[in-house]
Amino acid sequence: MSHPPARPTRRADAEQNVAKILDAAVACLSRDAGASVSDIARAAGVGRVTLYGHFPSREALVEAALTRALAEGEAVLGNLDLTGDPRDALEALITSSWLLVAQWTAVLEAAQEALPSGRVQELHAKPAQRVDDLIRRGQAEGAFRADLPAEWLTSVLHHVIHGAAIDVAKGRLDGADAARFIAKTILAAYAEPGS
Amino acid sequence: MSHPPARPTRRADAEQNVAKILDAAVACLSRDAGASVSDIARAAGVGRVTLYGHFPSREALVEAALTRALAEGEAVLGNLDLTGDPRDALEALITSSWLLVAQWTAVLEAAQEALPSGRVQELHAKPAQRVDDLIRRGQAEGAFRADLPAEWLTSVLHHVIHGAAIDVAKGRLDGADAARFIAKTILAAYAEPGS
DNA sequence: CACAACTCGAACACTACTGTTCAACTTACG
DNA sequence: CGTAAGTTGAACAGTAGTGTTCGAGTTGTG
Incomplete structure (x- = not known):
């Protein structure tokens, strides 16, 4: 609940990363519905931990995508x-x-x-x-x-x-x-x- | 390689179990394509080890089904x-x-x-x-x-x-x-x- | 009946994934 | 420029699957 929505304004690069992650998620999931969080993070050019910093779970990520x-x-x-x-x-x-x-x-x-x-x-x-x-x-x-x-x-x-x-x-x-x-x-x- | 095809004649109950397993495999995989070997064995009313006795791998089982x-x-x-x-x-x-x-x-x-x-x-x-x-x-x-x-x-x-x-x-x-x-x-x- | 074929559960090693923690590092922004 | 926000890899625990081994029990078949 307090992951990203806590701060009213995120830093610009963070916002950008969220976008990159969602892009990658759509791309990966389109190719393989069972794509792992690691796959998506790698495709987004972002660390796995960073991804979890923005989306608390795989479920939340998929829903956002x-x-x-x-x-x-x-x-x-x-x-x-x-x-x-x-x-x-x-x-x-x-x-x-x-x-x-x-x-x-x-x-x-x-x-x-x-x-x-x-x-x-x-x-x-x-x-x-x-x-x-x-x-x-x-x-x-x-x-x-x-x-x-x-x-x-x-x-x-x-x-x-x-x-x-x-x-x-x-x-x-x-x-x-x-x-x-x-x-x-x-x-x-x-x-x-x-x- | 030497699993079931080694012996030319299998015992009757073994043959029957193979049939039960394949039935269960078709049923389970129809319901859920990612059904586990355990699921299929359980649905067939057979131990997991028995299943592996007849099919060397999940891949072989799916192909047989x-x-x-x-x-x-x-x-x-x-x-x-x-x-x-x-x-x-x-x-x-x-x-x-x-x-x-x-x-x-x-x-x-x-x-x-x-x-x-x-x-x-x-x-x-x-x-x-x-x-x-x-x-x-x-x-x-x-x-x-x-x-x-x-x-x-x-x-x-x-x-x-x-x-x-x-x-x-x-x-x-x-x-x-x-x-x-x-x-x-x-x-x-x-x-x-x-x- | 005797024995080999078969079955079975428990336990094991291995892989792959999710989700978390930590401590160090970089960078946006006031 | 200073600091808080953000990023990162490594390491960890937990789960769930595959495939194997073992030892003991059961049952078909000659």
């Missing part, structure tokens, strides 16, 4: 205009953010097994809601099929994006193609069956 | 007639095997991080090939879209099935709905865009 990744995502996706045709909106959302979302998912999964169950859902609720809203609106307007529940369509989107991220990471898919492939696939999967 | 899961899958999917309309064939393949495949994927992932890289692909090549063949045939016959590479379509199938398995495990999806949802989604995603 997730929170930061989500905040970054909010910054990008919050400005998107998703009010037009649901198909166009979804395509825009995918093309402009798939890599970001893929990185979310990786850190999200790291958090999944490092944080108490339910905590992740809690933090992730807002961004997930936006996608869900778009899909439901699309269903209501007849742009997306309504013979499958919105929860399932949301889930398919997440898993296809996540899968694409894995494929890119393993060299099975060109990163430049990914957004286009995902969009084409999802829009087809979401289309009204009798069209 | 994967091999066995794949063999089971072969037994089911090998008898399927996939020569008709590719759409029907794919739907049949999904409905009759999605749960099985979902279990594969879980063990597959466990193996992914317990076996040397590449070994998994090697063991998994044959069953993967069957799906790939079906998709390519569908594309050649105009039943499936050809504007996306077969590798991608295959990948989408795997990830949607895997995602559905996760959803079912987490209670977000009713297992009874899964096969139908997957089939509807995949067939739509695979359809020629201009249809």
Whole structure:
């Protein structure tokens, strides 16, 4: 409780180190969800003790990394205009953010097994809601099929994006193609069956 | 090297224990890819030492479990007639095997991080090939879209099935709905865009 | 029945991780 | 420039896993 939040103002280099650590954490956890604190500290170019000076536990670090990744995502996706045709909106959302979302998912999964169950859902609720809203609106307007529940369509989107991220990471898919492939696939999967 | 394969015939109860262990391994690894040897031994109702008597290392155990899961899958999917309309064939393949495949994927992932890289692909090549063949045939016959590479379509199938398995495990999806949802989604995603 | 095959728990060495303490060092900042 | 804030590696305790050894007990099989 009295680790970093005790002092109202931290020294500039300390603040910078916190940022470096969070960068490294996102990078490491994206690559390997089980990355150790030592790995992250090394990647951040910082001593392990320094890291523990800023984050009292691995759990706190992972949560901070997730929170930061989500905040970054909010910054990008919050400005998107998703009010037009649901198909166009979804395509825009995918093309402009798939890599970001893929990185979310990786850190999200790291958090999944490092944080108490339910905590992740809690933090992730807002961004997930936006996608869900778009899909439901699309269903209501007849742009997306309504013979499958919105929860399932949301889930398919997440898993296809996540899968694409894995494929890119393993060299099975060109990163430049990914957004286009995902969009084409999802829009087809979401289309009204009798069209 | 001289663990079980030295004696040409093992005692009946030993053979039975090996089976119990493999059952437990598949069950445990499906639930948690990082399950420990102790966990698996306990689930099999067998001492840890006994387990090591049959499998020299965790790696060997995981590989045996994967091999066995794949063999089971072969037994089911090998008898399927996939020569008709590719759409029907794919739907049949999904409905009759999605749960099985979902279990594969879980063990597959466990193996992914317990076996040397590449070994998994090697063991998994044959069953993967069957799906790939079906998709390519569908594309050649105009039943499936050809504007996306077969590798991608295959990948989408795997990830949607895997995602559905996760959803079912987490209670977000009713297992009874899964096969139908997957089939509807995949067939739509695979359809020629201009249809 | 006799014996080899098998099982089992306890204990061991080893590795890898988390989290803490300490004492010395460097550096931002008033 | 002085000092408090921050950093650092080494060393430590604690936990959890893997894989091995041992010695005693159990049980299938010829």
